Amino acid sequence: MKRLLFTLAPATAVALSIAAIPVLAQDEAPGITVPELRETFSSVQDAVDAIGDGEGTILLAPGSYRQCAVQTQGVVHFRSTQPGQAVFDGVECEGKAALVLRGEGASVDGIVFQNMRVADRNGAGIRLERSNLSITNSYFRNSDQGILTAPDEGADVTIDRSTFSRLGRNDGGPSHSIYIGGYRSLTVTRSRFERGTGGHYIKTRAPMADIRDNTFDDTLGNESNYMIDLSAGSSGTIADNLFIQGENKQNYSAFIAVAPEAQDHSSAGLVISGNTARLAPGVERETVFVADWSGERLAIGRNVLGPGLTAFERR
Template sequence: MFKAILRRPLLPLLALPLLLVSVPLPAQTGAGPYSVDGRSFGRLQEAVDAIGDGEGTITVSPGYHRDCAVQTAGRIAFVAAEPGRAIFDGVTCEGKATLVLRGNGARVDGIVFQNLRVPDGNGAGIRLERSDLEIVNSMFRNSEEGILTGDDAAATLTITRSTFSRLGRCDRGLSCAHSVYTGAYGRVIVTNTRFEKGSGGHYLKTRSPQVEISNNSFDDTQGKTTNYLIDLPAGSVGRVTNNLMIQGRNKENYGALIAVAAEARDNPSRGLVITGNRASVPQDMGRKTIFVADWSGEPLAIGPNELGPGLTRFEKIAN
């Protein structure tokens, strides 16, 4: 069955993030690399400040940009002029992330974030502190964390058609970092997105009480010292559907692919739908792996899922 899973066509979404892999141009040296309504700016923060508490779009030119910004007001769209060729490389603000977002809402479209590290081990492409955020057709790679959020019960984080690669860490005696880690956000939606080659921690960890995790690829075959593919540590309701999930060999924690309420029961989990997924684990490893490990004690709605050899469908675990 494992070979059959690999032979089956991957989800159509998997081709989309690959469009981001292109040869970047040098950062522009004439007019500033950021524009708002035809005005050019040399620094990203200047462009953010120009929008202020209004609403606007910052167009980012192709190239490598060693820059960052903090949004404290307004609604801003950060949009690559050419998707996949506007690359923010190695610079963070406030010791947090390339984009620190605490305005009234934001959108990120077609941008690459890479090589981000900070002293506390949580260097991210985006630190989302409040309000709605939509991320589309973007890439996060080679960093401690892709996205890290605070808590905002009234807000929604939406990620679609994006890639998270070579992210996460659990070392130096610091709290672990993950490819995506959200606090208690009101709703988290992740669709048509690829997670791969993790370097520690979990691929998708969210404390949101409501999730929609659908039509994604979690490819851990080249991961190193990774943990769960999906971690809902405080419990959650919603849907985990139609995902491709492949666990690799180099694991720090191989116990489960999906974990529900492993740390707390802050959110209800009754009726959480987990169905239509395809999952596999390496053969001849001599270890037990559970597809869904549940600490919530509540009835989950686990429907048909295509599981490879060596996977235990479900296990209820006492806290």
């Protein structure tokens, strides 16, 4: 069970860091620097614009950032100088997200995104519209969505050691903790998903998915849906994750859904193995671990399933 302790670590570490975020005076701005340019800026947008079509790192000092930014070119690395203490709080650009990314690539490290809500119910910490994105040690919470993307069939999304909490809308959105559109691939490792407030924890239309060593704790979820939704079919691997399904579900019929909306991509050979799945304490119902609409041969290995769970069902 050492793996389970490890997957819980990101959520704990970030939560402890957030408690120490300094309170700034109303006219005081946290420090924003670009070391490659040896410059300091008063806004994240100014820093992004200064990097332009080059490549640079934006270092964010501890504090609450009531601002947002749009990247249209170049490669930008957004990094907190102290993980968990730089917070984008409640301000969205273009009615979309705190960071709207459509440059040549981006990475995000150690940053918190919270309270992102917009009129179309798709407010996100990050709206990714093109190019590769790598996210590490970051925290998305209390928003319509954590991450939402447009399609880019030649690019990849990678998420590691991050936490997604109290995300989604159950009032007609719908929205999700993560919704990856038609990207080439999605990789999610060593991350935690919890307290979903509608929609799926991971929804992806990418043809390749690698989802390993994560914790999906739906114990305190509110009107949540599938934990993993491979909407249009995917190959790849879902392995060594912990899944706990809670009581208050919008849809409790399955933990993992394969091609429930379309069969745009092959799911043949999709590996689902080494996972542990169970119902939360006190929950009694019959449900299915993997529900498959693809009709293809999946590679379902040994998974440890609690009472009330059927391993597989073709629909």
